[in-house]
Amino acid sequence: MARISQDRKASRTARAPQLRYIRTLECDADRLWKLITQPELVSTWLGPTTLSDTQYGGFTIATGAHTQHTGLITTCSPPHYFQLAFHHPPHHPSTVLVDVVPSDHASHLILTHGGLPRDLLPVYDRLWTESLTRLERTAAGGLRALRS
Numbered sequence: 001m002a003r004i005s006q007d008r009k010a011s012r013t014a015r016a017p018q019l020r021y022i023r024t025l026e027c028d029a030d031r032l033w034k035l036i037t038q039p040e041l042v043s044t045w046l047g048p049t050t051l052s053d054t055q056y057g058g059f060t061i062a063t064g065a066h067t068q069h070t071g072l073i074t075t076c077s078p079p080h081y082f083q084l085a086f087h088h089p090p091h092h093p094s095t096v097l098v099d100v101v102p103s104d105h106a107s108h109l110i111l112t113h114g115g116l117p118r119d120l121l122p123v124y125d126r127l128w129t130e131s132l133t134r135l136e137r138t139a140a141g142g143l144r145a146l147r148s
Contacts, residue, residue, distance in 0.1 A: 016094075017121055018114035023132055025109065025139050029102035032109060033079035035139060036098060045134035059084075063127060071096075091117050094124075109135075 025032060035041050039059075042049040047063040057073030071093070075083040084096040094115040101108040111132070113124055 016115045017118055018112055018116060019121065019125055019128060020113075021109075021111045021128055021132055023109045023111075023136070024106050025136065026106045027139050029079055029100050029107045032100050032107040032139070035135060036100070036109070037078070037082070041138070045138045046131045063131075086113070088120065091120065 035045070039049040039051055042061070047061050049059060049061045052058040052060050052070070057076070059071055059073065061069045061071075063069060069086060069088065071084045071086045073082060074085050074095075075081070079100060081097065081099045083098075085093040086096050087093050092115065094113060097110075097112045097114070099108075099110040101110065109132075111128065113128065116124060
């Protein structure tokens with residue numbers, strides 16, 4: 001069963017506000033990495049996800065009935081971290097950095113979403129809070145399926 005602890009902070013940077021979430025899941029880092037990087041598994045907790053440009057790391061995520069986000073994977077170092085340029089027109093792209101930190105009996109997920117316009121802070125806070133709660137449920141319910 002996955003256990004999750006929550007730490008959420010909005011802070012100001014020189015550029016723009018950022019959101020940071022720190023979660024602890026009782027699953028190993030390899031399992032967590034699969035949940036956050038394989039499109040068919042990301043679709044179970046974030047929203048229907050497709051890789052739109054596999055050569056350059058482009059992706060599309062549908063986070064609601066009429067809401068779609070696109071972006072580009074800018075850095076990836078499996079199984080430790082990746083960084084995305086997250087597009088939300090007409091605003092400038094924001095940056096999402098996801099770190100996976102293994103420990104003895106759990107894995108830690110640190111998600112930082114920076115460069116956000118102030119008016120979108122509540123929108124993304126709700127998106128990440130609800131999505132990370134679904135990630136917890138997915139990790140708790142899908143451990144057996146991910147082992148194979």
